[in-house]
Amino acid sequence: xxxxxxxxxxxxxxxxxxxxxxxxxxxxxxxxxxxxxxxxxxxxxxxxxxxxxxxxxxxxxxxxxxxxxxxxxxxxxxxxxxxxxxxxxxxxxxxxxxxxxxxxxxxxxxxxxxxxxxxxxxxxxxxxxxxxxxxxxx
Amino acid sequence: xxxxxxxxxxxxxxxxxxxxxxxxxxxxxxxxxxxxxxxxxxxxxxxxxxxxxxxxxxxxxxxxxxxxxxxxxxxxxxxxxxxxxxxxxxxxxxxxxxxxxxxxxxxxxxxxxxxxxxxxxxxxxxxxxxxxxxxxxxxxxxxxxxxxxxxxxxxxxxxxxxxxxxxxxxxxxxxxxxxxxxxxxxxxxxxxxxxxxxxxxxxxxxxxxxxxxxxxxxxxxxxxxxxxxxxxxxxxxxxxxxxxxxxxxxxxxxxxxxxxxxxxxxxxxxxxxxxxxxxxxxxxxxxxxxxxxxxxxxxxxxxxxxxxxxxxxxxxxxxxxxxxxxxxxxxxxxxxxxxxxxxxxxxxxxxxxxxxxxxxxxxxxxxxxxxxxxxxxxxxxxxxxxxxxxxxxxxxxxxxxxxxxxxxxxxxxxxxxxxxxxxxxxxxxxxxxxxxxxxxxxxxxxxxxxxxxxxxxxxxxxxxxxxxxxxxxxxxxxxxxxxxxxxxxxxxxxxxxxxxxxxxxxxxxxxxxxxxxxxxxxxxxxxxxxxxxxxxxxxxxxxx
Numbered sequence: 310x311x312x313x314x315x316x317x318x319x320x321x322x323x324x325x326x327x328x329x330x331x332x333x334x335x336x337x338x339x340x341x342x343x344x345x346x347x348x349x350x351x352x353x354x355x356x357x358x359x360x361x362x363x364x365x366x367x368x369x370x371x372x373x374x375x376x377x378x379x380x381x382x383x384x385x386x387x388x389x390x391x392x393x394x395x396x397x398x399x400x401x402x403x404x405x406x407x408x409x410x411x412x413x414x415x416x417x418x419x420x421x422x423x424x425x426x427x428x429x430x431x432x433x434x435x436x437x438x439x440x441x442x443x444x445x446x447x
Numbered sequence: 448x449x450x451x452x453x454x455x456x457x458x459x460x461x462x463x464x465x466x467x468x469x470x471x472x473x474x475x476x477x478x479x480x481x482x483x484x485x486x487x488x489x490x491x492x493x494x495x496x497x498x499x500x501x502x503x504x505x506x507x508x509x510x511x512x513x514x515x516x517x518x519x520x521x522x523x524x525x526x527x528x529x530x531x532x533x534x535x536x537x538x539x540x541x542x543x544x545x546x547x548x549x550x551x552x553x554x555x556x557x558x559x560x561x562x563x564x565x566x567x568x569x570x571x572x573x574x575x576x577x578x579x580x581x582x583x584x585x586x587x588x589x590x591x592x593x594x595x596x597x598x599x600x601x602x603x604x605x606x607x608x609x610x611x612x613x614x615x616x617x618x619x620x621x622x623x624x625x626x627x628x629x630x631x632x633x634x635x636x637x638x639x640x641x642x643x644x645x646x647x648x649x650x651x652x653x654x655x656x657x658x659x660x661x662x663x664x665x666x667x668x669x670x671x672x673x674x675x676x677x678x679x680x681x682x683x684x685x686x687x688x689x690x691x692x693x694x695x696x697x698x699x700x701x702x703x704x705x706x707x708x709x710x711x712x713x714x715x716x717x718x719x720x721x722x723x724x725x726x727x728x729x730x731x732x733x734x735x736x737x738x739x740x741x742x743x744x745x746x747x748x749x750x751x752x753x754x755x756x757x758x759x760x761x762x763x764x765x766x767x768x769x770x771x772x773x774x775x776x777x778x779x780x781x782x783x784x785x786x787x788x789x790x791x792x793x794x795x796x797x798x799x800x801x802x803x804x805x806x807x808x809x810x811x812x813x814x815x816x817x818x819x820x821x822x823x824x825x826x827x828x829x830x831x832x833x834x835x836x837x838x839x840x841x842x843x844x845x846x847x848x849x850x851x852x853x854x855x856x857x858x859x860x861x862x863x864x865x866x867x868x869x870x871x872x873x874x875x876x877x878x879x880x881x882x883x884x885x886x887x888x889x890x891x892x893x894x895x896x897x898x899x900x901x902x903x904x905x906x907x908x909x910x911x912x913x914x915x916x917x918x919x920x921x922x923x924x925x926x927x928x929x930x931x932x933x934x935x936x937x938x939x940x941x942x943x944x945x946x947x948x949x950x951x952x953x954x955x956x957x958x959x960x961x962x963x964x965x966x967x968x969x970x971x972x973x974x975x976x977x978x979x980x981x982x983x984x985x986x987x988x989x990x991x
Contacts, residue, residue, distance in 0.1 A: 325557075326543070326553060326557075326558060326559055327543035327544060327546070327556070327559050327633075328543060328559075329547070329627075329631055329632025329633045329634075330631070330632070330671075330672075331632055331672075332671070332672045332673045332759075332877075332878075332881050335878045335881065335882070335991055336673075336878075336881050336882055336885045338910065338991040339882050340885065340889070342991075349880050349989065350989050350990075350991050352987060352988070352989030353632055353987060353989070354555070356555070373901075376736060377800070378543050378559060378562055378563050379559075379562035379799070379904050380543070380557075380558035380559045380562055381562050382558070382917075383557055383558025383559075383917065384557070384558045406763075406796065406797065406798070408797050408798050408909065409797075409909040410909075410912075410914075425763050425900040426761075426762065426763045426796050427762055427763060427764060427895065429888070429889055429899070430885070430889045431889075438452065
């Protein structure tokens with residue numbers, strides 16, 4: 310797949326866990342659409358299992374997790390594991406409130422990209438493209 | 448109608464006044480209010496300029512810092528620190544499982560226990576949370592919505608076990624379920640079933656807890672979710688009207704409960720618009736309560752509010768700059784006449800605040816209160832051509848939104864709010880406004896210091912933030928297991944049976960059953976699941 314072509318990209322954006330704050334996930338979903346990316350939104354209160362199942366069923370190129378409640382260290386690695394347990398290798402991107410001291414461990418757990426608060430649309434789209442192309446920094 | 452100035456003077460003369468010198472630094476003596484004879488006055492209908500005649504000359508706002516993390520023992524320590532540093536009210540932040548009515552050992556709670564608030568499972572945690580704190584001597588606010596009735600029941604039991612009768616308890620339950628469906632999305636039961644619980648808490652507190660604010664009708668979350676200032680104001684007041692109609696339907700006279708309704712607004716960074724919003728809010732509430740709902744008590748018409756500075760305005764980049772943003776926002780709320788204020792800490796775009804950053808946030812309020820002299824004169828911006836025009840415009844925008852909601856409800860604001868939720872009308876408008884704001888930022892039309900411009904310093908090392916470990920989650924699960932082991936299981940089952948029976952009959956008030964269940968250490972999750980068995984659960988259809 311050509312990664313310079315947004316038209317061919319499919320992204321699942323998800324809220325995993327109990328955090329209902331959905332401003333970010335909705336804004337990012339619309340911004341990705343504006344960039345020509347196809348977006349599917351899971352809705353609230355998903356588990357790592359339901360996200361992985363949806364990602365595989367929908368055959369997406371990237372999974373985007375919006376995480377604001379501090380549960381990222383527990384839940385994000387579980388999403389990666391659940392996807393791999395299904396024999397898939399779909400990259401996972403996190404956006405939200407993630408302190409710097411967690412970045413290394415999240416990368417080691419297989420998270421492709423981490424976007425902090427204030428990331429402009431262009432940066433979000435770039436991160437999704439890199440993740441899809443497998444060119445994210447480890 | 449008596450002359451407004453005379454009315455104000457009489458009310459002012461009857462008010463206790465703080466011991467302070469009301470003059471400028473160079474000695475100019477200050478009047479408590481400035482304005483023309485025939486104009487509006489604070490403490491006089493429609494209260495645009497303040498709910499009370501003497502405002503901060505009688506009493507400064509309550510410096511109420513929102514806190515909660517980890518286990519009840521951790522948060523109890525932070526509460527004591529806040530009270531020792533001069534904070535004068537407590538405000539409890541609960542963790543996500545508690546907000547969603549789940550126990551710490553529920554599979555869905557994995558990774559969320561004690562993360563963004565304190566974990567409360569049973570009365571034992573409530574006892575630890577308020578250990579060595581005199582609940583009769585301070586006021587306590589609890590930010591809880593879907594399980595609000597459950598946590599109120601536990602709080603009453605804890606206080607009475609500690610020797611403070613419920614009539615002496617002062618504080619506020621957030622208990623604003625409508626904005627959960629509209630904005631914050633921490634819902635459990637379907638809207639109409641949730642409203643029955645709200646009715647039960649309002650009726651219970653009106654009868655038995657005269658010092659308790661039964662609902663804190665909250666615009667804060669609506670704004671944080673992305674609405675404009677006018678939408679925040681209009682949706683919040685519309686929800687307020689809905690609760691008034693709900694309580695009237697239950698047979699409560701408006702003047703019996705309206706004085707115990709309070710509001711909670713955001714203080715965002717658009718300084719004058721925020722001040723205009725608070726002024727318009729007071730005027731609209733007074734007019735609607737008097738004209739549409741027939742209130743005759745002044746207390747019913749006087750809108751009182753808590754404010755929190757805008758979490759969304761904080762940046763992860765150069766976080767010290769957030770102290771400045773917070774100070775400006777806090778000043779807007781004080782010039783707008785807030786009764787209570789929470790100032791965010793500089794590190795909150797990164798994590799929960801450290802003790803140090805929370806102290807600086809409190810100091811920010813103390814500087815405004817004690818150094819700037821802005822408290823000497825009520826509504827100091829009243830009469831400004833600009834602020835008066837903005838106040839009128841925001842009021843007009845809100846009235847247009849009320850008309851739409853009233854129409855959706857066929858002449859009922861209560862129905863209008865529920866229909867608007869069912870049809871995704873509120874949620875859609877909020878998401879549209881959030882998207883518009885983000886697009887303006889991406890087009891370069893909105894500057895955010897340290898994010899879109901003035902980036903020097905962004906590569907400095909990130910400040911040390913509070914860490915909550917997985918060990919805290921383990922500790923809380925063990926705590927719950929040991930409480931469950933020590934309690935009388937058959938008493939719990941009996942209490943839950945009664946709760947289920949009471950829930951089936953919509954005429955029964957559920958508070959007595961919840962109090963009895965709390966007393967025998969039923970968990971939050973057990974009580975909520977019991978009610979969900981009768982009420983069902985709300986599921987939101989995902990939309991982008």
